[in-house]
Amino acid sequence: MITAPLFIIFLLVAFGMVKWGGTHPGVLAFGAVLGLSLASTTLGGPILDGIETGMSAALSAAANIAGGAR
Numbered sequence: 001m002i003t004a005p006l007f008i009i010f011l012l013v014a015f016g017m018v019k020w021g022g023t024h025p026g027v028l029a030f031g032a033v034l035g036l037s038l039a040s041t042t043l044g045g046p047i048l049d050g051i052e053t054g055m056s057a058a059l060s061a062a063a064n065i066a067g068g069a070r
Helices: 004-019 025-039 044-066
Strands: none
Touching: 004 044, 025 044
């Protein structure tokens, strides 16, 4: 499942890629279509679960480094 913070991160990366010349909007739209088609297959679930687990681990590690975890 795509969570709101993950969507915001993807949106910021996409905006930065277009603004600073990394890619064109059409390429991002094509990537979004491919991503949606992949998400509708049986491979989409495990990939999204892996992304969510990775993001949770990264946020937990950042909180531990910052001293926020008690």
